[in-house]
Amino acid sequence: MAAATGGFAGKVLRVDLSTGKISTQDTVEKYGDMLGGTGMGYRVLWDEVPAGTGPFDPANKLVFATGVLAGTGVPCNGRTAVTTIFPTVWPKALVGSGHMGGQFAAKLKYAGYDGIIIEGRADRPVWLFIRNSRVEIRDASRLWGSGIRRATLEISQEMGADCAVAAIGQAGEKLAPMAIVANSVSHSAGGVGGVMGSKNLKAIGVQGSGAVHIAGDKSEWEKLVKFHLSILGANNQHVVPSFPTPQSEYYNPGSRWVGEPGKRWGAAEPPIEITGNIYDLNRIAFRTNSAAFFLGDNAWKHTVRGNGCTACPIRCHTIVKVPSVAAKYGIKEMGQNTCTGLLFGRSFFKKLPGGLKGQTALEACMVGMHLADDLGLWCNYGQLQRDLMKLYHDGLLKTKIGSDEYASIPWDKYEAGDPDFLFDIIPRIAERKGELGHVLSLGTGGIFSKWGVPEESWTKDHASLYWKMGHPKHHANEDDGQCGVIINTQYNRDSQCHSHCNFVRNGLPLAVQKKLAEDIWGSADAVDAAGNYTPMNAAKARRARWSLVRKELHDSLGLCNWMGPWVASPLKERGYSGDDSLESKFYSLATGRKTDRAELDLIGERIFTLHRALTIRDMGRADMRAAHDLVPEWVYHDKGDTPPFTKGTIRMEQADIARAMDLFYEVMGWDKALGAPTMESYARLGLADVGKGLQAAKLTPGSTGGSTGGTPGSKG
Numbered sequence: 001m002a003a004a005t006g007g008f009a010g011k012v013l014r015v016d017l018s019t020g021k022i023s024t025q026d027t028v029e030k031y032g033d034m035l036g037g038t039g040m041g042y043r044v045l046w047d048e049v050p051a052g053t054g055p056f057d058p059a060n061k062l063v064f065a066t067g068v069l070a071g072t073g074v075p076c077n078g079r080t081a082v083t084t085i086f087p088t089v090w091p092k093a094l095v096g097s098g099h100m101g102g103q104f105a106a107k108l109k110y111a112g113y114d115g116i117i118i119e120g121r122a123d124r125p126v127w128l129f130i131r132n133s134r135v136e137i138r139d140a141s142r143l144w145g146s147g148i149r150r151a152t153l154e155i156s157q158e159m160g161a162d163c164a165v166a167a168i169g170q171a172g173e174k175l176a177p178m179a180i181v182a183n184s185v186s187h188s189a190g191g192v193g194g195v196m197g198s199k200n201l202k203a204i205g206v207q208g209s210g211a212v213h214i215a216g217d218k219s220e221w222e223k224l225v226k227f228h229l230s231i232l233g234a235n236n237q238h239v240v241p242s243f244p245t246p247q248s249e250y251y252n253p254g255s256r257w258v259g260e261p262g263k264r265w266g267a268a269e270p271p272i273e274i275t276g277n278i279y280d281l282n283r284i285a286f287r288t289n290s291a292a293f294f295l296g297d298n299a300w301k302h303t304v305r306g307n308g309c310t311a312c313p314i315r316c317h318t319i320v321k322v323p324s325v326a327a328k329y330g331i332k333e334m335g336q337n338t339c340t341g342l343l344f345g346r347s348f349f350k351k352l353p354g355g356l357k358g359q360t361a362l363e364a365c366m367v368g369m370h371l372a373d374d375l376g377l378w379c380n381y382g383q384l385q386r387d388l389m390k391l392y393h394d395g396l397l398k399t400k401i402g403s404d405e406y407a408s409i410p411w412d413k414y415e416a417g418d419p420d421f422l423f424d425i426i427p428r429i430a431e432r433k434g435e436l437g438h439v440l441s442l443g444t445g446g447i448f449s450k451w452g453v454p455e456e457s458w459t460k461d462h463a464s465l466y467w468k469m470g471h472p473k474h475h476a477n478e479d480d481g482q483c484g485v486i487i488n489t490q491y492n493r494d495s496q497c498h499s500h501c502n503f504v505r506n507g508l509p510l511a512v513q514k515k516l517a518e519d520i521w522g523s524a525d526a527v528d529a530a531g532n533y534t535p536m537n538a539a540k541a542r543r544a545r546w547s548l549v550r551k552e553l554h555d556s557l558g559l560c561n562w563m564g565p566w567v568a569s570p571l572k573e574r575g576y577s578g579d580d581s582l583e584s585k586f587y588s589l590a591t592g593r594k595t596d597r598a599e600l601d602l603i604g605e606r607i608f609t610l611h612r613a614l615t616i617r618d619m620g621r622a623d624m625r626a627a628h629d630l631v632p633e634w635v636y637h638d639k640g641d642t643p644p645f646t647k648g649t650i651r652m653e654q655a656d657i658a659r660a661m662d663l664f665y666e667v668m669g670w671d672k673a674l675g676a677p678t679m680e681s682y683a684r685l686g687l688a689d690v691g692k693g694l695q696a697a698k699l700t701p702g703s704t705g706g707s708t709g710g711t712p713g714s715k716g
């Protein structure tokens, strides 16, 4: 790769906790062709972590990696990918990545690092101090046993208020697979906290006084940033408001653009009324209010403001103030989070007094955030709560845990929708207490392995939303038909991809979306209306490929895939189009390496393909189609038995999904029978070494002599 002059901080920090050795490597030389983020993480795992390594083995590595655009002025740039052998993958741990926003990525870049590779295991609790070139492994015995909040506070007092701290709570310390690492109050990466705990690493504190150098023309850069701001919508790139207004040609009640003139951030001091032009770029932060989107009108009066990641005007982590929880539960009246983090407490309950948007629901959210974000418990995209619900209501739980333990749990409060229940159940799981706490802390796979519950009781149950390998669906057929299904087959955890659903759920009328689809994916047939699907076609396969490539690009550039890609916009004068080459324009200006859309997408494809190669290597088989790319049975059923391709059902058809997979593998250039990249694909993507490694292990098409191969050195 030609030497880059900007964007990258320049160094990757390597910390061996077993020996105490701290060293650096040149980022561009070693990882420049992977951009950073997940790309860097996958490369480290491929090069350095042998197949068969368990998540909590000292040989496993934990890669905190930002991207080349993190810490710059690009909107929504605060992402850090934390890649490792992921402990909640069932039945066998495989590569996975948790992603966090907040301020950590930018601070790390300002300290001079694009990533940190954590190796080995400390012989006592430690935390990592990073202040520019001064890096120290410090004693954390006084912090061990404390929650994320206290650990963050103490480290901040030691380092200074301008540091960012990524810490684990008690769940991570106790090696719960369902544990997070979190920074900046509410920005967490799920599933990786236990790996950090297994290394005896309580936290990383980082402070930097440097800057990210932009190699290209500064006025061009500023122009591009302004343009990017102009094509932003609200959270999840919803580009039309949810309310009718003379200011807008279209509106859509499903949009997350809920900031309507007349609404107030009622708990701000003094309260702030939303007024004026909803398209004003200085008012972008008014558009999103996650609390109001999920919890309804009541949340407006409790809203203080939005909070969020570096350089992001969307601010999707709503800060809410609910004085009643201080009096009732003795917890802080302020809380903040977005999406499943915000709803952590509410999601435990089937019913709540006052309904799912009432005051009790809001209080349940406050209690849930207070506990989970401090103890460091992950919800696996809401699967934890659905698992408990199913175990309890199906009567399974009674048969799986002892009667004393069962009787010790306040089920009356659970049934009554009393948030007080959360003070029992959340610490029970985070601290792995009793049989129930231990099994739920393992993730859904624990229920199958430890209690002998067949996986099919989850895959057949639509209400479980379970997909495969211990994880739920993430924007699948309910949002995007076959495209959503394909995307949900590709990862070892929930897919965490928003590229596809951010487009189909952007709120624009279908006719406008189809016009944009023609330009971007070459055919209006690339999109359907959600819940009104047509049979599979090649354009949808192209869109699925594009979505996955863009997801990996964002996760490696340091951009937020909860917002991007920005291919639709609120701009009527542009026919509502965004810009499909925005990422490559920013990359070119930041690095000074002129790179067009196709060239950057090729890097995204390289990263995605390396993830595939790692999965093949660590599963020890190449027949991904049969063994990995699975679709749960509930996808093929409809409660009312409505046939597929009928308006109003998200039911898919088996033969059509088989065709969808054929078309997807074809457009990827993979072997269709196996669903595995060919030697030609690896070579085309600059991954010839990876292809050769897999070929030697008989894990490439044509080398397997059948559907499976073996992995020399694998521990099985």
Ligand code: SF4
Residues within 6 Å of the ligand: 076, 077, 078, 101, 102, 235, 236, 307, 308, 309, 312, 313, 314, 315, 316, 317, 338, 560, 562, 563
């Ligand atoms: S949309 Fe939310 S998660 Fe994404 S960068 Fe902005 S504040 Fe962070």
